[in-house]
Amino acid sequence: MNENLSRWRVFILRLGHRPERDKRITTHVFLVARAFGAHGAFYSGQRDKKVEESVRKVVKLWGGPFTLEFVENWVGKIKQWKKNGGEIIHLTMYGLPLNETIQKIRESNRDKLVIVGGAKVPKIVYELADWNVSITLQPHSEVGALSVFLHELYMGRELTKEFKDAKVKIIPQARGKKVMKN
Amino acid sequence: MNENLSRWRVFILRLGHRPERDKRITTHVFLVARAFGAHGAFYSGQRDKKVEESVRKVVKLWGGPFTLEFVENWVGKIKQWKKNGGEIIHLTMYGLPLNETIQKIRESNRDKLVIVGGAKVPKIVYELADWNVSITLQPHSEVGALSVFLHELYMGRELTKEFKDAKVKIIPQARGKKVMKN
Numbered sequence: 001m002n003e004n005l006s007r008w009r010v011f012i013l014r015l016g017h018r019p020e021r022d023k024r025i026t027t028h029v030f031l032v033a034r035a036f037g038a039h040g041a042f043y044s045g046q047r048d049k050k051v052e053e054s055v056r057k058v059v060k061l062w063g064g065p066f067t068l069e070f071v072e073n074w075v076g077k078i079k080q081w082k083k084n085g086g087e088i089i090h091l092t093m094y095g096l097p098l099n100e101t102i103q104k105i106r107e108s109n110r111d112k113l114v115i116v117g118g119a120k121v122p123k124i125v126y127e128l129a130d131w132n133v134s135i136t137l138q139p140h141s142e143v144g145a146l147s148v149f150l151h152e153l154y155m156g157r158e159l160t161k162e163f164k165d166a167k168v169k170i171i172p173q174a175r176g177k178k179v180m181k182n
Numbered sequence: 183m184n185e186n187l188s189r190w191r192v193f194i195l196r197l198g199h200r201p202e203r204d205k206r207i208t209t210h211v212f213l214v215a216r217a218f219g220a221h222g223a224f225y226s227g228q229r230d231k232k233v234e235e236s237v238r239k240v241v242k243l244w245g246g247p248f249t250l251e252f253v254e255n256w257v258g259k260i261k262q263w264k265k266n267g268g269e270i271i272h273l274t275m276y277g278l279p280l281n282e283t284i285q286k287i288r289e290s291n292r293d294k295l296v297i298v299g300g301a302k303v304p305k306i307v308y309e310l311a312d313w314n315v316s317i318t319l320q321p322h323s324e325v326g327a328l329s330v331f332l333h334e335l336y337m338g339r340e341l342t343k344e345f346k347d348a349k350v351k352i353i354p355q356a357r358g359k360k361v362m363k364n
Contacts, residue, residue: 144329
């Protein structure tokens, strides 16, 4: 399978990054975004060059395309996305269940901006979102929510996605590790 | 739906926890385990009462059952699990693809111990595992891998799981938050 999984594009917007506290969670959000087929990510809060660096290292070694960009004015970014014809999906435990929403989201032709919160998500996010979607009605993890959302959005096709310009590639094994180098 | 999603039980074993570095990732692993239908978790490495406390708080407020236990001798735990008739599933980017393995795992009657690694996973884990399973062949996150694995294992039924003795419960909303208190 090539890198085109669908007719729309998916980007992630990670809100309110705090370098000390969120470093690893935010990195996992971006790596999950890339591994599960998103085209890139934006983040707000505080800029964190260490997180950017570790994501770029993964893209360089394991392939892309996957872009990462800090945005100061995240409300502006959301509004611009909608103005350009895209739709906004906010993942929140308070939203409508995945199984009631995913098919409509999948079938719309609009590019998708998937918002995952940091600490407390401002009310305006719920209002600007076209879809507030819950992945279980339980508290757990933005990383878990994003991975299951993308997995359902792509209906599992992301699991065998091929990445461009990868320097290394895994050959699946029942036991042990096998890595092919290009 | 009641809390019995299946005829087998699922526990997680999180390896090599380091309190400073892994605090939030390990917490997310446990919260994902609970939210996606696992019955409990074990962890090795260094004991971390803060992580235990935050998971117990979630169980107390949002319901259970979900147990959490530190194990010193994790190799002993794995061997005992197998001796008791259970099977071992190790989530690793080097393993066999999810779609080639999940059906057999789902259909076996054996209780499942799902291992997620910390830093470097010792070779013995690959050898003791009945299944080394990859969730994409890309580097990403143990939190993402576990959530998609459990989601596929339960075929999405975990999304509407009811928890016992929950003090609060979310009523899904298209916009905003609605929480019911018991």
